[in-house]
Amino acid sequence: MIPLTMVDPGEEQIIKRIGGNEEIRHHLENLGFCVGGAVTVINTLAGSVIVNIKESRVAIGKDMAMKIMV
Numbered sequence: 001m002i003p004l005t006m007v008d009p010g011e012e013q014i015i016k017r018i019g020g021n022e023e024i025r026h027h028l029e030n031l032g033f034c035v036g037g038a039v040t041v042i043n044t045l046a047g048s049v050i051v052n053i054k055e056s057r058v059a060i061g062k063d064m065a066m067k068i069m070v
Contacts, residue, residue: 004041004068005049012040013070020067031058033068 001016015037018025032054033039040052049065051058 001069004039004051004065004070005044005062007041007070009041009043012038015039015068015070017069018067019069020064024064024067028060028064028068031060032056039068039070 004013007013015033015035018028018033018035020028037053042050042052042057044050044062047062048059049062051060051065
């Protein structure tokens with residue numbers, strides 16, 4: 001498993017684990033990140049990671065992306 005920040009843009013990955021405290025996990029779940037779901041990194045810039053999840057584009061900070069293991 002590697003954190004989402006280490007994935008090359010354009011590669012679809014399956015989320016295997018979401019770390020952090022309960023509040024962080026709940027926030028990420030509300031954005032569409034759930035274990036077993038597919039996520040594609042679109043780009044990384046200015047401390048943010050832009051991903052495509054559930055047919056939506058979402059930008060999250062690198063600290064949050066480090067908690068998502070694929």
